[in-house]
Amino acid sequence: VSQEPGRLRRSLAAVLEQDSSGLVFRLTLLALLVHGPSGGALQTVLMVLAGAGLVLPRLAGHALLWIAIAAAMWWFHAGDLFWIDNHKYLMCYWALACALAALAREPAATLAWNGRWLIGLAFLFATLWKLLGGEYLDGSFFRYTLVADDRLAPLALWLGGIEPQELALAWELELELLSDPGAGGEATLPGGRELSRLALVLSYYTVAIELAIALLFLLPGGDKIRLAGHFCLLGFIVSTYALVPVFGFGYLLTIMGLSQIKGGGWRLRASYLGALVALELSQLL
Amino acid sequence: MEGKVRWAGDEIEVLARWLVPGLLVLVAMVQVGLSLRTELTPWKGGGFGMFAVVDSPELRTVEILATTAGGEVVRLDAADFLASREWRSMRSMPMPGQLGRIGERVLSERIVPMGSRRDVALVQLGREGVGGDEGWWRPLYADDPVELEGVLVRSVELGWWKISYDGEGHRLLARRIGEPLRMGAGGGGGR
Numbered sequence: 299v300s301q302e303p304g305r306l307r308r309s310l311a312a313v314l315e316q317d318s319s320g321l322v323f324r325l326t327l328l329a330l331l332v333h334g335p336s337g338g339a340l341q342t343v344l345m346v347l348a349g350a351g352l353v354l355p356r357l358a359g360h361a362l363l364w365i366a367i368a369a370a371m372w373w374f375h376a377g378d379l380f381w382i383d384n385h386k387y388l389m390c391y392w393a394l395a396c397a398l399a400a401l402a403r404e405p406a407a408t409l410a411w412n413g414r415w416l417i418g419l420a421f422l423f424a425t426l427w428k429l430l431g432g433e434y435l436d437g438s439f440f441r442y443t444l445v446a447d448d449r450l451a452p453l454a455l456w457l458g459g460i461e462p463q464e465l466a467l468a469w470e471l472e473l474e475l476l477s478d479p480g481a482g483g484e485a486t487l488p489g490g491r492e493l494s495r496l497a498l499v500l501s502y503y504t505v506a507i508e509l510a511i512a513l514l515f516l517l518p519g520g521d522k523i524r525l526a527g528h529f530c531l532l533g534f535i536v537s538t539y540a541l542v543p544v545f546g547f548g549y550l551l552t553i554m555g556l557s558q559i560k561g562g563g564w565r566l567r568a569s570y571l572g573a574l575v576a577l578e579l580s581q582l583l
Numbered sequence: 584m585e586g587k588v589r590w591a592g593d594e595i596e597v598l599a600r601w602l603v604p605g606l607l608v609l610v611a612m613v614q615v616g617l618s619l620r621t622e623l624t625p626w627k628g629g630g631f632g633m634f635a636v637v638d639s640p641e642l643r644t645v646e647i648l649a650t651t652a653g654g655e656v657v658r659l660d661a662a663d664f665l666a667s668r669e670w671r672s673m674r675s676m677p678m679p680g681q682l683g684r685i686g687e688r689v690l691s692e693r694i695v696p697m698g699s700r701r702d703v704a705l706v707q708l709g710r711e712g713v714g715g716d717e718g719w720w721r722p723l724y725a726d727d728p729v730e731l732e733g734v735l736v737r738s739v740e741l742g743w744w745k746i747s748y749d750g751e752g753h754r755l756l757a758r759r760i761g762e763p764l765r766m767g768a769g770g771g772g773g774r
Contacts, residue, residue: 378668380627380675381640387610387629391603398599408599415604420631423611427625427632430615434635438750442637472746472755478658479744479757480646486754504634542634 319405322413322557323359325574326396327351329553330367333546335386340374359405364397384420385547391416392550406557413554417531418515425509434505440497445487446472449542453500459492507534524558528566531555535573540580548577617676622743622760627675640674642746643760645682649689649720649736650767657694657720661741664688664722677760682741686766689741693723693733703728738767 330348335341347367351358371390375382395412402408433439444454445468454460471485507530514527531551539548556570607629614630617623625632626639645661662670664685673681696702697719723733742763747756 378672379629380623381668381671382627384627384629384631384633387607391607394606395603398602402596402599411600412603416607419604419607419611423615423631424633424635426615427630427635430619431625431632431636433637433748433750436750438748439635439637441750441753442748443634475746475755475757476642476644478646479644479746480648480742482757484754484756486752489753 318557318559319399319409320359322406322409322553323364323396323400324352325553325556326392327358329546329549330389330393333549334389335374338374340370343370343374359400361397361400364393364400368393368397383544383546385544385550388416388420388550389546392554406560409557410560413557414515417551417554418512421508421512422516425505425512428505428508434501437494437497437501440500441489441494442487444493444497444500445489453496453541454489454493457492458496459490460488464488507537525566528555528558528569532569532573536576539577543581545577545581549574552577621676622678623676624674637748638745640671643674643677644744645673645677645685646742646744646763647685647689647739648741649694649739651694652735652737654737657696658718659689659694659720659739661685664692677743679761679764682743682764683766686739686741686764689739690736690767693735694720695723695727695731695733696720699731700727703730736767738765740765 327348330344331352334344334348344367347363347370351360351363357363368390371393375386375390392412395409395416399405399408399412428434428439431439444450444458445460445465448469451465454465455462465488468485468487471487475483475485511527511530511534514523514530517523532555535548535551535555539545552570552573556567559566559570610629611631614623614625614628614632617628618625618630618632624638624640624643625636626634647659647661648656649659650656661673665673665688723731727733740763743760744757745760747758748754749756
């Protein structure tokens with residue numbers, strides 16, 4: 299009985315001192331289990347594989363497990379390339395990166411490298427599209443989305459000067475246009491100066507933070523650049539996924555951010571783990 | 584790591600570093616090219632264009648106007664004639680050939696008014712039927728009541744549409760994508 303406290307202390311130390319690849323592998327398995335695909339054969343396959351990796355510690359970083367996970371994800375998503383969301387592409391890339399890391403000489407370094415490039419490139423293309431699309435710099439994307447997307451309704455109501463009845467009517471008009479487009483007609487959406495101002499603020503904030511993350515993760519630089527990248531990424535995760543609950547994306551970005559932390563960066567590690575907990579808790583609201 | 588399979592050689596280490604970022608760039612470049620040249624929505628296809636433009640798959644639809652054997656022009660929902668996976672992919676990247684596939688299925692099915700199953704139940708309860716759902720019809724399903732026979736479609740007109748947002752006027756408009764397709768005897772429904 300007297301050996302129990304010592305054993306507990308050793309177990310806790312083993313968790314805290316595990317190399318970052320161990321933590322990243324386990325959190326990715328957890329993400330696959332909790333925020334993986336819903337329904338279908340892929341969900342069953344991933345539940346079995348990710349569940350086995352979490353239950354059997356020797357398996358969590360094993361190359362064969364990650365090769366099986368990556369192969370299943372690529373195989374099942376191959377027929378749906380024009381429909382699946384971008385975070386599913388990112389999950390496929392990350393599963394492949396985990397498989398390569400499990401095979402590489404330095405798993406933690408391989409995960410960190412791939413995580414850095416995946417974050418930087420994803421945000422670079424996201425920024426590119428926002429500039430190419432032509433609906434950001436004049437605020438028009440958010441002017442529409444604030445009114446049309448019910449997830450942003452609280453913002454439109456509190457800060458955009460829109461009344462609940464106006465929102466409800468706008469959603470009805472859009473549905474009507476979509477169900478019988480050939481009947482003609484057009485729908486003027488509600489919103490005045492307050493909505494336009496809010497839309498512009500959101501547009502420029504989004505472009506600025508996404509471009510900053512892309513540059514801070516892609517450009518070479520020292521610890522200060524990397525730290526600034528972490529702050530921007532954490533700020534993006536908290537500000538975006540509190541409003542738009544794409545938890546799979548938020549989870550993945552958090553894990554890839556976590557993979558960048560070397561050695562004793564316990565504050566950053568705790569911040570990312572805190573972000574994961576916050577994402578989970580926000581689902582309860 | 585315990586029980587690990589290890590690769591040897593610097594070439595493999597290079598692959599472990601560049602394969603994944605290279606794949607992302609390749610897929611994203613193809614997606615940008617396709618979106619600029621075709622109707623692929625920037626939201627889909629792995630180019631990270633979600634939340635970049637209004638033009639999402641949810642704002643795209645196929646209008647189907649069918650003329651029944653009795654000469655009545657009715658509306659059908661494309662989703663009723665396709666597997667959900669197929670319908671989702673189509674809306675991400677509308678192409679003219681897809682209309683032909685939907686049209687063939689419409690012409691090969693018997694159709695009934697949308698509310699007719701409920702009508703049969705109401706009649707059995709001794710109540711009055713509601714008479715369908717504002718001109719919307721659907722395919723006859725295998726588990727429909729035997730009282731429902733359905734009617735054949737003589738011709739059909741199909742067209743892709745999308746709801747566009749005009750930022751200057753802050754308004755929504757329905758716009759056609761491409762030309763409508765007419766199939767069957769007499770060249771299709773029409774308004």
